[in-house]
Amino acid sequence: MKRTTKRLFSALLAFVLLMSVTACGANTAADGSAEEGSKSADGFPEKQVTIIMPWSLGGGPDTIARQIASYGEKYLGVPVIVENKTGGAGTIAMAAALQAADDGYSMIVANGPLFSLTPSFQNVNYSIDDITPLIGMREVEFVVLSNPGKSGIETLDQLKEYAASGKTIKYATTGGPGNDSYTMISVLFKRLGLPAEAVPYDGGQDAINALVGGHVDIAIGSPPVYRDYVKSGELACLGTFIPDGIEVDGIGRIPSFKEQGIDAEFIGMDYFAVRSTVDDAKKKVLTEFIQNVYADPDFQKFMSEMGMKAWDGTEVEILQKIDEQSKAMVDYITLLE
Known part of the structure; x- marks a missing residue:
């Protein structure tokens, strides 16, 4: 009887240890870098994620996006790359983002004027309803x-x-x-x-x-x-x-131009977005990825050394700023016509 009890205890102990190892494996990738919390229930993402960049190499948003992309393996478990599609005041990149599959593997760095300003100067085939802002990138200090x-x-x-x-x-x-x-x-x-x-x-x-x-x-x-x-x-x-x-x-x-007696003021912003038809669970994964990068001490140091600060504006805050910008731009658009 004692021998049987010992065998049952040993089997139970082995089972507990096995479940413990399995649980650890669920939280950590093979290289120990990416946590399972970075993925959705269906395992998204399983391949490279692309950030579509409307502006050229070396500018503020490009510099930040490339730094964020370098954390892809660490916080998302897959590579993240930046693809520059310049021209058309950002409309070429926007077209590329809306033509990409709505599977969550393509993000775009957008700004307010793509919706508050550009449509007043160009014929565009998109609207704010076509995208979902995920999280802010920076407030632009021109x-x-x-x-x-x-x-x-x-x-x-x-x-x-x-x-x-x-x-x-x-x-x-x-x-x-x-x-x-x-x-x-x-x-x-x-x-x-x-x-x-x-x-x-x-x-x-x-x-x-x-x-x-x-x-x-x-x-x-x-x-x-x-x-x-x-x-x-x-x-x-x-x-x-x-x-x-x-x-x-x-x-x-x-000093501001307003302080110098000139009526010209503007607070811009850049932010990450995806097609509005992307699954909500995938939007959450991508947003959490960027949030994790923003919280990383090395990334914060990088931003500080560049004289910048990440802006973690929410979807609601971004849409509100775009609406405010649209109203503020009316006088400037009239002035330039």
Whole structure:
């Protein structure tokens, strides 16, 4: 009887150990990096996930998206890549995202103007109902910059003197009509009453490169692309469209155009989205993946070193901002028509 009891106890112990090992295996991938909580009930994702990027290499959203993608194996269990599809003020990328299968394997980095601004300048075949915002990426802090060594412009007053000398100001923008940077810097020159000519580029880094090279007099950019140039003294900040001004690490405070008496203000945003018809469980997996990256200390350090901060806006917050932006843009659109 005792021997039988021992055998039953041994069998029970072996069963408990087996279940314990199995449970551990369910929480950790073979390489010990990806947790099962990162996947949906049907095992999604099982293959590479693509982030469609409307803007070129090296710009703010591209830089952030590529860093997030590098955590794919760690937090999603599969590779994540970034695919740039530039042009058309973001509409080419939007078309690609809506043509992709609605299986959750394609995300897009979108911005507010794709819905609040671009449709006023271009015929588009999409609406806000075609996508579901998953989570915010960043709030966009556009700054207008000059190259004092090439143009002698370091302040708004010097910009006005430059124009008063009979010169037409050439300014670099990221994209053409319908793009937020193009619109806001064009509004600035309209408000100032200065002769200016837009020179569109595919991305923020391209615009800054043109300014550094002296091919344009003025450019617009966000902290990741201009920060080091300003810190070195090669470029100067004339102002920002953020109403309260901004504080940038290594540079200091940049005053707003509103503070300088110019009616031109704008707070932009970038965010991750998928087709609205993607299964809700898959949307949740992708959102949690990005949330996990945002919470990662190494990612937070990366963002801090770039002078940026991740914005974890929810679907509701993003849609609300797009609605507010649409109303605020009406006057600017009229001004530029």
